[in-house]
Amino acid sequence: MEKKEIYVGVDLGGTTIKMGLISKIGELIFETEIPTRTKDGYQAIIDDIVQNVRKIASDFGLTWEQVKGMGMGIPGLLDIDAGIVRMAPNLKWKDLSIKQILENELLIPVKIENDANVAAIGEAWVGAGKGFKHVIMATIGTGIGGGIIVDGKILHGKNGMAAELGHIPISDKGIVCGCGNVGCLETVSSATGIIRMAKEVVAKEKDSILTERYKGKLDEITAKSVLDAAKEKDKEAMAIVKEAAYLLGKALATVANLFDPEIIIIGGGVSKAGNILFEPIREAFYQHGLKNIVKNVQIVPATLGNTAGIIGAAALFHV
Amino acid sequence: MEKKEIYVGVDLGGTTIKMGLISKIGELIFETEIPTRTKDGYQAIIDDIVQNVRKIASDFGLTWEQVKGMGMGIPGLLDIDAGIVRMAPNLKWKDLSIKQILENELLIPVKIENDANVAAIGEAWVGAGKGFKHVIMATIGTGIGGGIIVDGKILHGKNGMAAELGHIPISDKGIVCGCGNVGCLETVSSATGIIRMAKEVVAKEKDSILTERYKGKLDEITAKSVLDAAKEKDKEAMAIVKEAAYLLGKALATVANLFDPEIIIIGGGVSKAGNILFEPIREAFYQHGLKNIVKNVQIVPATLGNTAGIIGAAALFHV
Numbered sequence: 001m002e003k004k005e006i007y008v009g010v011d012l013g014g015t016t017i018k019m020g021l022i023s024k025i026g027e028l029i030f031e032t033e034i035p036t037r038t039k040d041g042y043q044a045i046i047d048d049i050v051q052n053v054r055k056i057a058s059d060f061g062l063t064w065e066q067v068k069g070m071g072m073g074i075p076g077l078l079d080i081d082a083g084i085v086r087m088a089p090n091l092k093w094k095d096l097s098i099k100q101i102l103e104n105e106l107l108i109p110v111k112i113e114n115d116a117n118v119a120a121i122g123e124a125w126v127g128a129g130k131g132f133k134h135v136i137m138a139t140i141g142t143g144i145g146g147g148i149i150v151d152g153k154i155l156h157g158k159n160g161m162a163a164e165l166g167h168i169p170i171s172d173k174g175i176v177c178g179c180g181n182v183g184c185l186e187t188v189s190s191a192t193g194i195i196r197m198a199k200e201v202v203a204k205e206k207d208s209i210l211t212e213r214y215k216g217k218l219d220e221i222t223a224k225s226v227l228d229a230a231k232e233k234d235k236e237a238m239a240i241v242k243e244a245a246y247l248l249g250k251a252l253a254t255v256a257n258l259f260d261p262e263i264i265i266i267g268g269g270v271s272k273a274g275n276i277l278f279e280p281i282r283e284a285f286y287q288h289g290l291k292n293i294v295k296n297v298q299i300v301p302a303t304l305g306n307t308a309g310i311i312g313a314a315a316l317f318h319v
Numbered sequence: 320m321e322k323k324e325i326y327v328g329v330d331l332g333g334t335t336i337k338m339g340l341i342s343k344i345g346e347l348i349f350e351t352e353i354p355t356r357t358k359d360g361y362q363a364i365i366d367d368i369v370q371n372v373r374k375i376a377s378d379f380g381l382t383w384e385q386v387k388g389m390g391m392g393i394p395g396l397l398d399i400d401a402g403i404v405r406m407a408p409n410l411k412w413k414d415l416s417i418k419q420i421l422e423n424e425l426l427i428p429v430k431i432e433n434d435a436n437v438a439a440i441g442e443a444w445v446g447a448g449k450g451f452k453h454v455i456m457a458t459i460g461t462g463i464g465g466g467i468i469v470d471g472k473i474l475h476g477k478n479g480m481a482a483e484l485g486h487i488p489i490s491d492k493g494i495v496c497g498c499g500n501v502g503c504l505e506t507v508s509s510a511t512g513i514i515r516m517a518k519e520v521v522a523k524e525k526d527s528i529l530t531e532r533y534k535g536k537l538d539e540i541t542a543k544s545v546l547d548a549a550k551e552k553d554k555e556a557m558a559i560v561k562e563a564a565y566l567l568g569k570a571l572a573t574v575a576n577l578f579d580p581e582i583i584i585i586g587g588g589v590s591k592a593g594n595i596l597f598e599p600i601r602e603a604f605y606q607h608g609l610k611n612i613v614k615n616v617q618i619v620p621a622t623l624g625n626t627a628g629i630i631g632a633a634a635l636f637h638v
Binding site: 001072077107133134146148150151155156157159160161162165166167170171172179180181250254255257258259260261262287289290291292293296 | 452453475476477479481484486488489498499500612615
């Protein structure tokens with residue numbers, strides 16, 4: 001019997017390292033997660049990855065010859081061809097030749113890619129974007145991350161910093177963004193933006209479920225609290241979700257006008273909210289984009305969830 | 320002595336057809352221009368192109384064997400691989416297999432490309448963008464056209480409609496754009512936008528060279544009139560140019576955040592205005608873009624002028 005070729009996907013985050021075994025057609029065979037020992041220096045993290053990758057392969061009954069390569073998504077500024085992490089503030093890494101180090105330890109080919117990009121690559125490979133070659137992915141989290149696939153290839157730009165969707169100027173509310181500018185998309189449409197608007201509702205003691213639940217407990221508000229209240233038809237919560245979603249849709253219209261994509265995928269925890277989120281996104285998108293471009297573009301939720309990163313990391317060997 | 324390989328570049332516009340002979344390293348050896356006989360149907364235009372291309376090659380002393388191919392920039396929606404013009408309203412063409420027709424007549428390979436894209440390709444080949452692989456070109460005319468080069472290749476998107484720079488929502492003045500939306504970049508920063516703002520100055524009889532010169536003659540105002548008045552330090556004209564330029568720079572910051580380019584080229588007649596235009600463009604660009612991305616991006620005027628299209632059309636055989 002022919003033995004399966006398996007690839008390892010690693011999604012290296014500032015708090016956890018997700019790892020998985022993935023077949024060459026994108027089936028996730030096994031996944032696990034360990035904490036990121038950021039404080040113990042880069043060698044601790046590398047040791048953890050090496051040991052755990054060997055262990056899961058062995059636990060799963062694979063010979064090392066069956067493991068054909070390891071892809072890794074890393075949050076930071078990378079020199080992808082050279083396999084070097086130039087700067088990864090969350091990991092406290094700087095100018096680390098991670099590809100070389102891991103290849104020396106594991107004796108298999110290693111590829112690296114930006115973390116927002118691996119999620120997009122994963123979704124385009126076997127997730128919501130399967131079969132499409134022109135894909136925009138927006139991930140709603142603390143900020144708004146982006147990954148853009150042009151003609152089947154992830155867009156890097158000159159310095160690997162392309163697809164910064166979160167800083168499209170879109171709101172006239174005057175909120176200052178972390179980047180120093182005013183009115184960036186992620187001041188409104190990120191989880192952070194949603195929480196900020198909910199805190200305003202509670203602080204002003206507006207008539208709302210949010211005020212009932214979070215008065216005096218502002219720090220307990222999450223984006224999910226707001227989405228839940230909106231699903232309970234709370235008017236203030238619904239207005240917040242609508243504003244966040246509508247401006248996201250409007251910003252995505254600009255992105256579509258520039259890229260002429262086939263599909264736009266919305267990822268991140270917030271993307272599970274369903275129609276309450278997607279209706280205003282679509283309304284704004286089809287209203288503000290050039291008709292000939294947007295009329296054929298679908299806007300859909302991501303389907304791989306937390307596994308997009310590890311699957312996309314493995315996909316670096318296939319797409 | 321080895322005979323030179325020559326390529327023909329054609330820039331097919333709604334009113335004129337520009338043609339040139341271009342060496343394989345991008346030297347423009349000869350150029351000419353004939354009117355576009357739009358009213359006489361597509362065959363008249365094709366006959367004109369075929370006859371004139373043969374004539375200029377012969378006048379220039381070339382044998383037909385030296386002419387290795389013909390590239391053509393066309394204003395419209397194209398199926399580039401198939402060589403079909405799907406829709407070109409300015410030419411009144413629809414579903415025309417132009418590549419096939421011209422190859423049958425000329426017996427040399429023919430390639431077609433969108434007109435905004437050939438200008439960008441020309442500038443990237445031997446103009447302001449020479450040596451760069453990540454190039455944004457914005458052409459300021461009646462509207463604002465775009466051509467975007469990613470890793471040395473022109474960006475088409477799914478349907479060949481990418482790089483629509485003119486419809487980034489950027490102004491809060493409430494002007495309705497031809498696309499139906501409000502506040503699009505080209506409502507302010509195109510020649511049309513500049514003229515519109517100048518007409519307002521004259522209509523309100525503001526204290527301005529524009530009012531002196533164009534009162535009762537609003538239809539004679541051109542973008543050049545406004546730029547000239549601004550160079551004469553007319554405050555109203557300077558304010559118009561500054562607004563148009565500043566918002567263009569702000570919109571280009573969004574484009575840069577998405578593409579992480581090396582260079583941005585500004586083309587079109589207005590781009591010859593010099594610092595009066597480029598200073599506010601740069602000010603807004605570096606202020607609104609993400610610092611790590613924009614800090615290394617140059618913004619420069621196009622250098623090929625009217626010949627960018629024919630040179631870029633010939634470049635389709637080389638880049």
